[in-house]
Amino acid sequence: MLRFVVRRLLLLVPILLGLSILVFLWIRALPAGPAQSLLGERATPETIAQIEEQYGLDRPLHIQYWRYLKTVAQGDLGTTIRTRRPVTEEVKERFPATIELAMAALLFATLFGIPLGFVAAKRYGTWIDHSSLVASLIGISIPIFFLAILLKYVFAVQLGWLPTVGRISVLIDLEHPTNFYTLDALIALDFVAFWDVIKHLILPAIALGSIPLAVTARITRAAVLDVQNEDYVRTARAKGLPPRVVDIRHIFRNALLPISTIIGLQTGLLLSGAVLTETVFAFPGMGTWLVEAIRQRDYPVLQGGILFVSFVFVIVNLIVDISYALINPRIRVS
Amino acid sequence: MGRVSLRRILLLLATALLVLGAAGCGGGDDGGGGGEGGTLVFAGAADPVVIDGALVSDGESIRVITQIFETLINLKPGTTELAPGLATEWEVSPDALTYTFTLREGVKFHDGTDFNAEAVCFNFDRWYNFTGPLQSPSASYYYSAFFGGFKNNESEDLSDPLYESCTAENPTTAVIKLTRPSASLLGALVQQAFSIASPKALEEFQADEGTLDEEVGFRPTGTFGTEHPIGTGPFEFVSWTREDRLVLKRFEDYWGEKAKLDELIIRPIADNAARLQALQADEIQGYDLVEPQDIQTIEGDENLKILDRPAFNVAYVGINQAKPPMDKLEVRQAVAHGLDRQAVVDNFYGGRGVVAEQMMPPEVEGYADSVTKWPHDPAKAKQLLQQAGLTLPVEIEFWYPSDVSRPYMPNPKNNFEAFAASLNKSGFKVVPKTAPWDPDYLGRVDEGNAGHLHLIGWTGDFADADNFIGTFFQDFNPQFGFRDQELFKLLDDAEVESDRQARIDLYKQANQRIMETLPAVPYAHTKPALAFRQDVEGFVPSPTTNELFSTVTIGEQ
Numbered sequence: 062m063l064r065f066v067v068r069r070l071l072l073l074v075p076i077l078l079g080l081s082i083l084v085f086l087w088i089r090a091l092p093a094g095p096a097q098s099l100l101g102e103r104a105t106p107e108t109i110a111q112i113e114e115q116y117g118l119d120r121p122l123h124i125q126y127w128r129y130l131k132t133v134a135q136g137d138l139g140t141t142i143r144t145r146r147p148v149t150e151e152v153k154e155r156f157p158a159t160i161e162l163a164m165a166a167l168l169f170a171t172l173f174g175i176p177l178g179f180v181a182a183k184r185y186g187t188w189i190d191h192s193s194l195v196a197s198l199i200g201i202s203i204p205i206f207f208l209a210i211l212l213k214y215v216f217a218v219q220l221g222w223l224p225t226v227g228r229i230s231v232l233i234d235l236e237h238p239t240n241f242y243t244l245d246a247l248i249a250l251d252f253v254a255f256w257d258v259i260k261h262l263i264l265p266a267i268a269l270g271s272i273p274l275a276v277t278a279r280i281t282r283a284a285v286l287d288v289q290n291e292d293y294v295r296t297a298r299a300k301g302l303p304p305r306v307v308d309i310r311h312i313f314r315n316a317l318l319p320i321s322t323i324i325g326l327q328t329g330l331l332l333s334g335a336v337l338t339e340t341v342f343a344f345p346g347m348g349t350w351l352v353e354a355i356r357q358r359d360y361p362v363l364q365g366g367i368l369f370v371s372f373v374f375v376i377v378n379l380i381v382d383i384s385y386a387l388i389n390p391r392i393r394v395s
Numbered sequence: 396m397g398r399v400s401l402r403r404i405l406l407l408l409a410t411a412l413l414v415l416g417a418a419g420c421g422g423g424d425d426g427g428g429g430g431e432g433g434t435l436v437f438a439g440a441a442d443p444v445v446i447d448g449a450l451v452s453d454g455e456s457i458r459v460i461t462q463i464f465e466t467l468i469n470l471k472p473g474t475t476e477l478a479p480g481l482a483t484e485w486e487v488s489p490d491a492l493t494y495t496f497t498l499r500e501g502v503k504f505h506d507g508t509d510f511n512a513e514a515v516c517f518n519f520d521r522w523y524n525f526t527g528p529l530q531s532p533s534a535s536y537y538y539s540a541f542f543g544g545f546k547n548n549e550s551e552d553l554s555d556p557l558y559e560s561c562t563a564e565n566p567t568t569a570v571i572k573l574t575r576p577s578a579s580l581l582g583a584l585v586q587q588a589f590s591i592a593s594p595k596a597l598e599e600f601q602a603d604e605g606t607l608d609e610e611v612g613f614r615p616t617g618t619f620g621t622e623h624p625i626g627t628g629p630f631e632f633v634s635w636t637r638e639d640r641l642v643l644k645r646f647e648d649y650w651g652e653k654a655k656l657d658e659l660i661i662r663p664i665a666d667n668a669a670r671l672q673a674l675q676a677d678e679i680q681g682y683d684l685v686e687p688q689d690i691q692t693i694e695g696d697e698n699l700k701i702l703d704r705p706a707f708n709v710a711y712v713g714i715n716q717a718k719p720p721m722d723k724l725e726v727r728q729a730v731a732h733g734l735d736r737q738a739v740v741d742n743f744y745g746g747r748g749v750v751a752e753q754m755m756p757p758e759v760e761g762y763a764d765s766v767t768k769w770p771h772d773p774a775k776a777k778q779l780l781q782q783a784g785l786t787l788p789v790e791i792e793f794w795y796p797s798d799v800s801r802p803y804m805p806n807p808k809n810n811f812e813a814f815a816a817s818l819n820k821s822g823f824k825v826v827p828k829t830a831p832w833d834p835d836y837l838g839r840v841d842e843g844n845a846g847h848l849h850l851i852g853w854t855g856d857f858a859d860a861d862n863f864i865g866t867f868f869q870d871f872n873p874q875f876g877f878r879d880q881e882l883f884k885l886l887d888d889a890e891v892e893s894d895r896q897a898r899i900d901l902y903k904q905a906n907q908r909i910m911e912t913l914p915a916v917p918y919a920h921t922k923p924a925l926a927f928r929q930d931v932e933g934f935v936p937s938p939t940t941n942e943l944f945s946t947v948t949i950g951e952q
Contacts, residue, residue, distance in 0.1 A: 095834075100536065115531045115613075145445065231660050340666045
């Protein structure tokens with residue numbers, strides 16, 4: 062197990078290196094650059110030349126890349142062009158937002174998706190099964206931004222139950238030692254703030270979690286259907302075990318394998334930044350950060366941000382694989 | 396037994412969700428409506444960059460800076476007329492080299508220090524002495540756009556400095572000397588780039604300091620522009636949490652009429668649909684950059700209203716004379732007759748546009764009394780092309796930007812399609828070309844690489860003809876690709892003419908020449924819109940988009 066983990070961690074280096082070269086070249090291949098984006102209609106050839114010189118963009122590519130590598134090796138991801146701040150500082154603000162949103166969406170998806178899929182499987186062929194299939198189809202098909210706007214329209218604008226944008230009400234003051242607003246509120250023992258942060262997470266979590274919910278439900282249903290026809294389930298029932306115990310200890314536990322794989326994959330995707338949800342809810346996470354950076358050709362943000370996201374993705378997949386081994390003793394032994 | 400408990404669990408979950416929703420009742424009202432507390436939440440489209448007028452050129456930073464800092468000269472609210480600001484009177488020497496400002500007395504900065512001539516000169520000298528990365532247009536664009544270079548230019552692309560010196564003759568008299576005559580200094584000083592900051596704060600909080608590392612670039616280390624932006628304005632800075640909110644409060648010792656609001660909170664919401672929904676839910680009480688397609692919705696909602704800004708922009712079809720046959724006057728005339736400008740303005744501007752006859756809005760001094768008109772006339776266009784010795788149809792590349800909406804051009808694609816259709820009927824064969832606005836399209840236009848014709852426009856920075864036609868046509872510009880020495884000379888002379896009337900006449904002549912020689916065909920001026928809750932009063936929209944919130948109130952609904 063240890064060797065497995067170490068090997069995967071070592072693989073990180075060539076993966077990230079290769080990625081950094083790809084990103085570096087790709088963003089410079091895009092037409093125009095940060096100069097035009099900064100100045101808009103006001104750009105002239107002179108001002109553009111000045112800005113390119115300032116950011117070293119007129120140097121040969123390999124020199125630019127070498128300089129970039131040197132700073133990364135020192136743990137510094139560079140300075141953003143638009144806001145003139147260290148990239149690492151912006152990551153520290155953006156990433157916790159993405160984590161919170163992703164966790165909320167995942168919670169929503171698993172809390173509702175697994176029971177939904179389970180019930181559908183147990184009621185195989187009945188109206189419950191069919192309607193859950195239709196519901197999951199709708200969930201996968203609805204464009205996220207449309208669902209998001211719809212949710213906001215109903216629950217925020219019309220009913221006024223929930224907020225439309227942001228992570229917290231502008232009328233609530235809260236210190237942000239961790240930038241995880243839920244944690245920050247708990248640390249400050251401010252339960253009004255805590256509840257406010259939760260309220261701001263509900264609609265985005267539903268919008269973002271709609272697809273994972275549908276997928277989780279379908280996979281759960283398929284897995285349970287698969288497992289409940291296995292021999293060992295029949296044996297367990299034959300032994301006289303109560304249905305509840307059979308369900309949980311035998312069926313569910315074994316179905317958990319494919320389910321957890323899917324959940325792990327979704328986590329990676331969610332953490333890469335939920336651009337559409339973040340945009341519609343003005344949720345300041347990694348997604349909008351990176352997309353804006355592409356538009357503005359903010360090279361340091363793109364280089365540092367994509368590298369960071371890839372790093373997270375690889376680590377998350379590693380954790381999923383480890384947990385897979387933990388759940389399934391057969392893998393452990395091999 | 397197992398079955399029942401499963402169903403129970405689902406029921407419990409459903410109930411929980413309902414309870415959560417119900418408990419959230421009243422959670423939508425984040426605003427300060429109702430007159431109590433006097434807090435207004437306003438949404439812009441992005442976070443400011445830094446709260447330091449000398450180092451920014453983006454609208455969101457300038458919005459905040461306008462509340463905290465003041466300039467020597469203001470505009471009368473809602474107009475482009477000059478009015479006293481921190482300077483109550485001013486005198487220009489006949490040779491347009493020396494400007495004497497009489498300063499307002501009894502003004503204090505937010506940190507309690509005095510505003511005086513020394514403070515004014517401190518600020519002017521600060522900008523003049525910018526070094527390194529602070530000289531870059533990414534930082535001090537507006538300074539170098541007007542004053543040219545600095546004391547020690549570090550780049551060949553910077554011209555000789557226009558600024559010579561500032562002297563504090565006495566606490567209420569500041570004298571600014573220029574190296575060459577310029578008549579547009581007064582208009583330019585209205586810009587937030589020239590707002591006066593507290594010298595004490597600038598020094599104490601190291602406004603110009605930063606680490607300059609070859610690899611990571613310039614990193615500001617001072618906290619002036621992020622934590623201690625200290626000016627003389629009606630609002631003072633409280634706090635800034637990025638991507639969340641920027642909080643200002645009323646400055647109690649303001650020299651003029653104090654702000655009515657207790658607190659002004661500015662928050663960034665990038666998506667325009669999200670801004671609209673936040674306004675509808677009363678989470679914000681106003682926002683800027685209203686999309687044309689939302690105007691009807693807002694006007695139809697009895698809780699909301701639209702406020703118009705006076706037009707201060709121009710949308711035009713740029714012509715690149717470096718690409719034949721655009722160098723022939725008859726061909727450009729044919730383009731002008733071939734474009735159906737009225738139809739475009741009528742159909743795609745939601746009633747908020749007027750046809751433009753000149754390359755600057757009527758509000759700005761220097762607007763000519765009459766110029767050559769170019770009515771839509773496809774037959775005449777064909778005739779002109781034949782006169783130029785060309786075989787019809789004349790094939791031309793016509794560029795327009797994708798995925799963007801500009802205040803002067805809400806939907807480029809619509810404009811393009813209508814124009815292309817009318818040109819195709821006028822003896823041309825339009826080859827459509829497009830690219831994403833930022834930065835691809837902009838880059839092409841700047842380089843003169845956007846075909847024969849291209850759609851673009853300009854929003855004025857300050858109320859001076861120089862800022863419009865001077866920017867476009869005072870010198871060779873790759874976007875238009877021509878050299879017209881007569882026009883260049885007219886604009887050069889106008890820039891330094893200190894006699895106001897003579898200056899106006901020169902600009903009028905320039906505008907007449909422009910509409911004769913047609914380096915571009917203007918087609919629209921628009922009134923960009925802001926949206927507010929009905930109970931927000933006192934906001935005066937400005938053509939230059941620099942509006943003060945100090946006159947704003949939130950009344951009882």
